[in-house]
Amino acid sequence: MKPYGKLSQEELSELLGILTRRDPSVLLGPAIGEDAAIVDLGDKVLVTHSDPITGASELAGWLSVHVAANDIATRGVKPSWLVTTLLLPQTFSREQLKNLASQIRSAADEIDATVIGGHTEITPGLDRPIIITTAFGAGEKKKFFTTSGARDGDLLVATKDAALEGTSIIATDFHDKLLGKIDKSILENAKNFIREISVVKEALTAAQIHGVHAMHDATEGGILAAALEIAYASRLSIVLYEEKVPIRRETAQICRALGLDPLRLISSGTLLIAVQPESAPILIERLQKEGIKATIIGEFKKNGHSLLVKKTGEKIEIRLPVAEELWRLFLHT
Structure with missing residues (x-):
């Protein structure tokens, strides 16, 4: 039986090969x-x-x-x-x-x-x-972006915080299970994260910055999947730094209580932006003026494997597909 969530890369590639027609x-x-x-x-x-x-x-x-x-x-x-x-x-x-x-x-x-x-x-x-x-x-016509536009040496910037949507869903659907493990006020705060899932404002702001090369919405599979998808589409590798990924207290507590990885948890509301290094400070400042937090969390490279650098310094090779943590939680509950 197939797992819930996205099709595998092999299946999706086969499907696209059938559907795609030159135009x-x-x-x-x-x-x-x-x-x-x-x-x-x-x-x-x-x-x-x-x-x-x-x-x-x-x-x-x-x-x-x-x-x-x-x-x-x-x-x-x-x-x-x-x-x-x-x-x-x-x-x-x-x-x-x-x-x-x-x-x-x-x-x-x-x-x-x-x-x-x-x-x-x-x-x-x-x-x-x-x-x-x-x-x-x-x-x-000459001012649109693609996921595949990242370039060697670009920095990866993330807006807001990781796993906002996933945290909100879990706090809502598993509220009773988490009570006693996590303070009620933490759960109530987490439920409201769903109201932050729009990235329209930050995307249209980032689009005005010279040196922005690609943007991608972090959805199923979280920040980890979204970063890998940009790298895959751009024929690059990504080095992602775990300690730099912004994670709210509510998300950290909920994921810890349930044994989940916030980097693999659905993250609508987080926009990933590939930007040339000299433009990154300008991008972050412009987003902050709009009330949107932005953090450098990684960098794209032409050669080598994609890596997640853990907080301990350990380097782990990462690749697609990334299993969504929310599906795992629902299947084992």
Whole structure:
């Protein structure tokens, strides 16, 4: 039986080989590690990306917008339009549907985006809603970014802190199990981390800085997977320093209590940015002026294996795929 989460690189490569078709108007199509497709519209480009929310969540509608929009913003393009598909169980009530729609509208308003279409249906076999949002944005033809744009010698900058989404999910879904091990106030603080998962602001800010070469949203598999995906797409290796990765007290305590690695825990809300060394201080200062913490956590190299330098100084070779810690937790609980 296949594990939950992303397909293996081998399976995904095989799938993309079947799906991909040459089209001169497609500047960037499906590829491992790339966040969104880019289509040539003449003097503009259309950027598009689709993402599902498959797990039960009180904020599923709100999350669906931000998760999809983040991947448009990593291209340096503002997410402007949304198409939403709602697959609903038979037991889904009208009040639940209204709440879902209100969440989608609220999230869209937060990033100044508009829902322009979609599809709704009652789907057999579901015990929870599945929400699929496709986001679109239009940008300048010569001013977009890709995951594959990192260069030898670039530094890796992370915004905010690691594992914000994962910490929030665990604090919510495992609240009762963690009570007694972790102070209630810590859990309540951690639940609110979900409100920080948008990276639109920092991505559009970073896009204005000379020397920024690539951006990538750290989602499933956490910062470790996202850093490796940039390196893989850019045909480079990454040296990641564990002691430099910013981790909040709440995340550290929850992961310690459950035996989880925060570097491998879903990290929506953390934007990874590849930037030339001389531009890194300018980038960090600009982000800080916007109220966004930013930290240098690694560096890209042309040769050698990708490495995680542990706090002890030990160097561990790292590679894709990275197993998501949240799936492991759910499977063993």
